Amino acid sequence: MTTKPFPTWDDAATAGMDEASLLLYRSNLLGSDLRITNYGGGNTGAKVSLIDPVSGEPTSVLLVKGSGGDLGSMKMDGFSSLYLDKLVGLKQRYRGPDFEDEMVGYLPHCTFNLNPRAASIDTPLHAYLPFKHTDHMHPDALIAIAAMENSEQVTKEIFGGEMGWVPWRRPGYELGLMLENYVKEHPGIRGLVMAGHGVFTWGDSAKSCYQNTVQVIEIANAWLAKKSAGKAAFGGEKVSSLAEVEANEVLARLLPALRGLASASGGHKLAHVDRSDAVVQFVNSQQLEQLAALGTSCPDHFLRTKIRPLVLPESTWSLEGEALGAALNDALAAYRADYAAYYERCKRANSPAMRDANPVVILLPRIGMVTLAKDKATARIAGEFYINAINVMREANAVDQYVGLPEQEAFDIEYWLLEEAKLQRMPAPKALAGKIAYVTGGAGGIGRAIAERYLKEGACVALADIDAEALEETVAALKKKFGRDVVHGARCDVTSEESVIASVKSTILAFGGLDLLVSNAGIASSAAIEDTTLALWNRNQSILSTGYFLVGREAFRIMKAQRVGGAMVFIASKNGLVASNQAMAYCAAKATEIHLSRCFALEGAAFGIRSNVVNPDAVIRGSRIWSGDWSKERAQANKIDEENLEEFYRQRSMLKRSVLPEDIAEGAYFFAAEHLSGKSTGNILNVDAGNATAFTR
Incomplete structure (x- = not known):
C-alpha cells in the first residue's frame, strides 16, 4: 500500500466558511484522491440549519451529494437538500424490505427550497445516523476488508471496538435503518465497515469528520501493509511483460x-x-x-x-x-x-x-x-x-x-x-458518439474547425500535423474546451510512410481504432508554367497526392479490420475541377485527390466504407495556407492588391459570400454523419459560395 499522505485540511482556506461551504470543501478534498473514493463514488452529508423560504424560520436540512455526481469536481449545485423532519417522518410510510424501493419516490416530496438535484439512493444512510457530518467512502483498503471471507473478525482485529460491522445489504432504505439501529446499539464507535460496500464515518464538524475518515483509512492501510509484507501478490508472477x-x-x-x-x-x-x-x-x-x-x-x-x-x-x-x-x-x-x-x-x-x-x-x-x-x-x-x-x-x-x-x-x-x-433518463447519444476521427492538417484553420465540429457531435478526434508547436497549442485548447479524454495529438509528416503509420498507430492506442478520416493537410503554390520547377511540382505531389494516398491507405486498412464501416472525407479544392491561372502543380495534385477518393469509394463500398470530397474555394480567414506566399501570388495572378483578395473572391462567387473554415467543417460533418449521408459515396460537395465553372455536372 502507498505511504503517500492524504490531502491536508487547510484551516486558512476554510476560515469563515459556512456549514454548506465546508461540506463542499470536504467533499472536493475527499474526492481529489482516488485512494479515498473512486470517480463518481461515495457520498457526503451534513445536517445544517437554513431559513425555510415559506415560514422564514430556521429549519434543519440534510445536504447530501445528489445522484450521479462526483465528489472531486462537484459544485454546490451537486447537493440535494431535504427537510430533515420530513425524512424522519417517512419512517411511518415504510412497509418493510419488500417495498423499500418505493421509498425513493417519496424523497422528492422532502425537497427543500425546490432544489432540482435528485436525491441519492444513499440519502437515508446519512439522514438516520445521529451525526451532523457523515462520509460514505470506497477506499480500496476498506473495500478489501469488506470483501474478505472473515470480514467481521478482521474488522475487530484491526479496530478493536472502534469500528462497527454490518453484513451486506444493497443500498437503500433498509440499509439506512440498519445503520441507525447498529449505532444505537453500539454507542461510541467512530464508523462502520459495510460488507461489500466500504466504510461510513462521521464527526461533529466538517473537519473532524474528514480527519476521522482519513485516519480510519490510514489505520486499515497500515494494518494491511504489515500483514502482506513479504508475500508475493496474487501468488507471484506467472509470465513476464512484453517490452x-x-x-x-x-x-x-x-x-x-x-x-x-x-x-x-x-x-x-x-x-x-x-x-x-x-x-x-x-x-x-x-x-x-x-x-x-x-x-x-x-x-x-x-x-x-x-x-x-x-x-x-x-x-x-x-x-x-x-x-x-x-x-x-x-x-x-x-x-x-x-x-x-x-x-x-x-x-x-x-x-x-x-x-x-x-x-x-x-x-x-x-x-x-x-x-x-x-x-x-x-x-x-x-x-x-x-x-x-x-x-x-x-x-x-x-x-x-x-x-x-x-x-x-x-x-x-x-x-x-x-x-x-x-x-x-440519460440523454440520447450525439450523432458521432463512439466514433474516432483522424484529421490531418489538424492544427490549421480548416482542420481545427472540422475537429471542433466533430467533437461537438460526440466524436473522439486525433489531430495530425507536421507543425509540432501549432499542434500542441491546438490540442491543448481543444482539450480545455471538450475534455482531456476526447482529443489526441499526433505529429505527422504525410509525405513519410513511416510517420503516417506511426501517427495512425498512436491514434489506435489512444482510442482503439479509426472510423472517420479527414484528409486535409495541404499547401498552396502559384507559378507560371515555365516557372514551375520540378521541386515545386514534386512538393505539391508529395503532400497533396502521395500524402492523401498514404493516410487514406492506412485508414482504409484499419476500417477494413474493424468491419463496421467508416467514412473518408478528402478536403480537395475547386482547383481540382477547374484549372486556375499560374497554379498548375497545385491544380494537378488537387485533381489527384478527387480521383483518389473515388478509388477508395469504389473498393470501400463492399466494407461499408464511404469516401467523399469537399471542395473549398477561397477560404482566407483562419486558413494557414494564406499566411505564406500564396496570398501574394494569387493577388498577383489576379492583378489585384493583396489586401483586397478576400473581397475579390467574395465578389467572384455567385452568392457574393465569403467562405469560412466553419463552412468547410459543415460539409465534412455531413459526409461523416451516417444519418445524413449514409447513402452517399464517391461524391463531391462544393463549398465555394457558387462557381459555375466548378459545377460537377
Missing part, C-alpha cells in the same frame, strides 16, 4: 479487430489501454484466471465493469490477420453466451431486458488491460474502477480470502429497476 514497443505492436493489431467485433453487436465503442503497475502485476500473476472469474465485490465496481472481465490469453492475442479475427470472435461469442446465461439464471419477472453482453474489461497477460465503452471517459473510468477491484483482490487475498458478491445480489444491483430508470 513496450512489442506491446504497442500487439495492441495496434489487436484493438481495431477487438473494438470492431464488440461494436458490431453493441454499438460503436471506444477503447482505453492501461498498463499501470497494479494492472500488469495482476495480469501476469498465477491467480489471474481464478480471481478474475470471481467477479468484483462492490456495487460501484461492477456497475461500470460488469460482474467479471474477459481474459484473452497470449495464444489469442499473438495471432494475426484472419486467424486473430476468428479467435477474437470466438472469445467474444463465448463471453456473450456466458453473460446471457447469467442473465437467464438471475432475472426476475420485472427485470429490464438484457443489455449489451460484450465485455467492458479485457485482460491481456504480458500486456495489460483494455476497457471498452460507448465513450472514452466511461472507458477510462471503467478501467480505474477495475484497478480498484484489483487492489481489493490483492489486499484481501494477502491476509484472508477474497469473496465476490453472490451472483444474484450482483444481478439485482446491475438490473435494479432504479438503476434502469437512471439509464433511461
Whole structure:
C-alpha cells in the first residue's frame, strides 16, 4: 500500500466558511484522491440549519451529494437538500424490505427550497445516523476488508471496538435503518465497515469528520501493509511483460479487430489501454484466471465493469490477420453466451431486458488491460474502477480470502429497476458518439474547425500535423474546451510512410481504432508554367497526392479490420475541377485527390466504407495556407492588391459570400454523419459560395 499522505485540511482556506461551504470543501478534498473514493463514488452529508423560504424560520436540512455526481469536481449545485423532519417522518410510510424501493419516490416530496438535484439512493444512510457530518467512502483498503471471507473478525482485529460491522445489504432504505439501529446499539464507535460496500464515518464538524475518515483509512492501510509484507501478490508472477514497443505492436493489431467485433453487436465503442503497475502485476500473476472469474465485490465496481472481465490469453492475442479475427470472435461469442446465461439464471419477472453482453474489461497477460465503452471517459473510468477491484483482490487475498458478491445480489444491483430508470433518463447519444476521427492538417484553420465540429457531435478526434508547436497549442485548447479524454495529438509528416503509420498507430492506442478520416493537410503554390520547377511540382505531389494516398491507405486498412464501416472525407479544392491561372502543380495534385477518393469509394463500398470530397474555394480567414506566399501570388495572378483578395473572391462567387473554415467543417460533418449521408459515396460537395465553372455536372 502507498505511504503517500492524504490531502491536508487547510484551516486558512476554510476560515469563515459556512456549514454548506465546508461540506463542499470536504467533499472536493475527499474526492481529489482516488485512494479515498473512486470517480463518481461515495457520498457526503451534513445536517445544517437554513431559513425555510415559506415560514422564514430556521429549519434543519440534510445536504447530501445528489445522484450521479462526483465528489472531486462537484459544485454546490451537486447537493440535494431535504427537510430533515420530513425524512424522519417517512419512517411511518415504510412497509418493510419488500417495498423499500418505493421509498425513493417519496424523497422528492422532502425537497427543500425546490432544489432540482435528485436525491441519492444513499440519502437515508446519512439522514438516520445521529451525526451532523457523515462520509460514505470506497477506499480500496476498506473495500478489501469488506470483501474478505472473515470480514467481521478482521474488522475487530484491526479496530478493536472502534469500528462497527454490518453484513451486506444493497443500498437503500433498509440499509439506512440498519445503520441507525447498529449505532444505537453500539454507542461510541467512530464508523462502520459495510460488507461489500466500504466504510461510513462521521464527526461533529466538517473537519473532524474528514480527519476521522482519513485516519480510519490510514489505520486499515497500515494494518494491511504489515500483514502482506513479504508475500508475493496474487501468488507471484506467472509470465513476464512484453517490452513496450512489442506491446504497442500487439495492441495496434489487436484493438481495431477487438473494438470492431464488440461494436458490431453493441454499438460503436471506444477503447482505453492501461498498463499501470497494479494492472500488469495482476495480469501476469498465477491467480489471474481464478480471481478474475470471481467477479468484483462492490456495487460501484461492477456497475461500470460488469460482474467479471474477459481474459484473452497470449495464444489469442499473438495471432494475426484472419486467424486473430476468428479467435477474437470466438472469445467474444463465448463471453456473450456466458453473460446471457447469467442473465437467464438471475432475472426476475420485472427485470429490464438484457443489455449489451460484450465485455467492458479485457485482460491481456504480458500486456495489460483494455476497457471498452460507448465513450472514452466511461472507458477510462471503467478501467480505474477495475484497478480498484484489483487492489481489493490483492489486499484481501494477502491476509484472508477474497469473496465476490453472490451472483444474484450482483444481478439485482446491475438490473435494479432504479438503476434502469437512471439509464433511461440519460440523454440520447450525439450523432458521432463512439466514433474516432483522424484529421490531418489538424492544427490549421480548416482542420481545427472540422475537429471542433466533430467533437461537438460526440466524436473522439486525433489531430495530425507536421507543425509540432501549432499542434500542441491546438490540442491543448481543444482539450480545455471538450475534455482531456476526447482529443489526441499526433505529429505527422504525410509525405513519410513511416510517420503516417506511426501517427495512425498512436491514434489506435489512444482510442482503439479509426472510423472517420479527414484528409486535409495541404499547401498552396502559384507559378507560371515555365516557372514551375520540378521541386515545386514534386512538393505539391508529395503532400497533396502521395500524402492523401498514404493516410487514406492506412485508414482504409484499419476500417477494413474493424468491419463496421467508416467514412473518408478528402478536403480537395475547386482547383481540382477547374484549372486556375499560374497554379498548375497545385491544380494537378488537387485533381489527384478527387480521383483518389473515388478509388477508395469504389473498393470501400463492399466494407461499408464511404469516401467523399469537399471542395473549398477561397477560404482566407483562419486558413494557414494564406499566411505564406500564396496570398501574394494569387493577388498577383489576379492583378489585384493583396489586401483586397478576400473581397475579390467574395465578389467572384455567385452568392457574393465569403467562405469560412466553419463552412468547410459543415460539409465534412455531413459526409461523416451516417444519418445524413449514409447513402452517399464517391461524391463531391462544393463549398465555394457558387462557381459555375466548378459545377460537377
